Amino acid sequence: MKLIINDQQSIEQIRHSFNNQFPFLKLEFFSKRHESGQASSLQFLIRKDVTLKECRKVHHSGEIIITPDMRVSELEQLLWTDFGLGVQVFRKSGNVWLETILTDTWTLAEQNAEGEFLSKGIEPQEPEYYQDRD
Numbered sequence: 107m108k109l110i111i112n113d114q115q116s117i118e119q120i121r122h123s124f125n126n127q128f129p130f131l132k133l134e135f136f137s138k139r140h141e142s143g144q145a146s147s148l149q150f151l152i153r154k155d156v157t158l159k160e161c162r163k164v165h166h167s168g169e170i171i172i173t174p175d176m177r178v179s180e181l182e183q184l185l186w187t188d189f190g191l192g193v194q195v196f197r198k199s200g201n202v203w204l205e206t207i208l209t210d211t212w213t214l215a216e217q218n219a220e221g222e223f224l225s226k227g228i229e230p231q232e233p234e235y236y237q238d239r240d
Contacts, residue, residue: 107123107124107126107127107171107172107173108169108170108171108172109123109124109169109170109171109172110168110169111158111166111167111168111169111170111185111188111189111191112158112167113157113158113159113165113167114157114158114159115157115158116154116155116156116157116158117135117152117153117154117155117156117157117158117161118154118155120133120135120158121133121134121154124172127172128174128214128217128218129218129222130197130198130217130218130219130220130221130222130225131195131196131197131198131214131217131218131221132195132196132198132203133193133194133195133196134151134193134194134196135151135152135156135161135191135192135193136150136151136152136192136193136194137150137152137161137192138150138192150192158189158191161191162189162190162191163190164188164189164190165190166188166189166190168188168189170184170185170188172214173214174213174214174215174218175213175214175215176213176214177210177211177212177213177214178195178206178209178210178211178212178213178214178217179210179211181193181195181214182194182195182210194206195210195214195217197209197217197218197220197221197224198221198222198224198225199221199224199225200224200225
């Protein structure tokens with residue numbers, strides 16, 4: 107997927123584009139970047155209606171190509187270094203969203219598949235019936 111980054115876009119627009127490609131993942135934006143292996147503090151969470159112009163110091167416009175085989179850490183680093191966006195990928199797990207702190211080395215496809223599994227679970231199977239034959 108191609109993600110266009112410019113000051114006129116809202117965080118919600120970027121989140122929506124990303125979530126269309128990876129329905130069991132979401133991007134959250136923070137005013138302070140988290141350290142590798144560390145959680146992002148919710149006190150720095152940026153509202154989704156904010157434009158990129160309002161929440162970043164680097165006002166470079168451009169595009170990035172996000173592929174399913176891209177690692178979470180690569181995406182987060184790319185958005186930080188190229189566009190000044192502090193981003194954390196979250197994975198759906200049932201009815202909650204978990205930060206991918208310990209699994210940042212996983213690809214987006216792996217994260218999305220895990221989120222789908224954790225959210226949908228294992229499909230119930232029809233019970234098998236056996237006849238006793240003596």
